[in-house]
Amino acid sequence: MNEQEARLILRAGRPDDQDRNDPEVAAALQVAERSPELARWLAEEQAFDRAMAAHLAATPAPFGLKTRILAQATAPATSRSARWLVGLAGVAALLFLLAQVVDLWHNAAPDAAVLPGYASEMVSFVKLPPRLEMESADLGAIKGWLAQNGTLTPEVPANLAALQPVGCRVLAYRGHKVSLVCFQRAEGKLAHLFVVDRAALPGLKPGAAPSFDQEGEWTSALWAEGDRAYMIAVQGDEAAVRSYLPSA
Structure with missing residues (x-):
């Protein structure tokens, strides 16, 4: 295969x-x-x-949808061919609606839901220890590997750089490469640093305060520096992730 x-x-x-x-x-x-x-x-x-x-x-169902469906189901059909055409039209309409929803999801203009959506997707990759494409305790070697693979090399905040690196890999988000670098924390836990071209998150503005997102036991902080978008995700509360931010 x-x-x-x-x-x-x-x-x-x-x-x-x-x-x-x-x-x-x-x-x-x-x-x-x-x-x-x-x-x-x-x-x-x-x-x-x-x-x-x-x-x-x-997404809530449109108001009155159930009533309209039941009304169509009980309406008399003039012939078998008419029923078939109505059913075919319904299937076509449903497929068209689904295609529009998918297209909207991929290409929608940036809004308040985009940033938590990105954070949620990235955290989903690391809820279990991710399979790394390159393992090393040398941050310089990790950056070199990322550069050789045509993806962004992150500027690591000082408090995060003080931890021992574990390795890295390349992820993808809406057609953009995302660099992931993992660091060893206490008690066997990891801190994860993501960096992607800011064009992937056009609603994120440089100089703005970090955006925090909570998902179960995970907390992430997302911010922009120049043409890059950075995110740190850890198992812990907001204070835990704040301790690794550039301003910490």
Whole structure:
């Protein structure tokens, strides 16, 4: 099985590893484990699926929709062909609406939901210790590896740089490469530093106060410096993440 075939199979899979026991899906996942590029794509797809599901679940149904559906269901049809055409039109309308929602999700103008959405996606990658593409305790070597792989090298805040680096990897967000560098904290926990081109988050303005986001036991801080967007995520409260910010 090549990468293109694996991508097609994984794209058709159901979320939450429901198809992991399927032989074809299992084989495709093995291909992804051997291919960093395919693994990045799969992680981004899974994060998008989770965010999309949460977005749709939080979207209220239009007022009166149930009444209109029931009214259509009980309306007499003049013929079998008429019923078929009505059903086909309904399916077409539903597919069009879904396409518009997906397109809007990918290309919507920046608003207050964009920054928490980015934070949520990035935190989803590190809730379990992430598989690193390069492991090293040498921050200089880590920056060199990121530069060689065509992604941004972060300016690490002093208090974060005082921790021992663990390694790094490259993630993706809406077509932008995201550099992830992990640092060892106390009690076996990690601090995660993300950096991406600020064009990926046009609503984020340099000089503004960091934006904090809480997701379960994780807290993240997001801010902009020049043409870059930085984020630090840790297991802990806001005080824990503040201790690693540039202004700390």
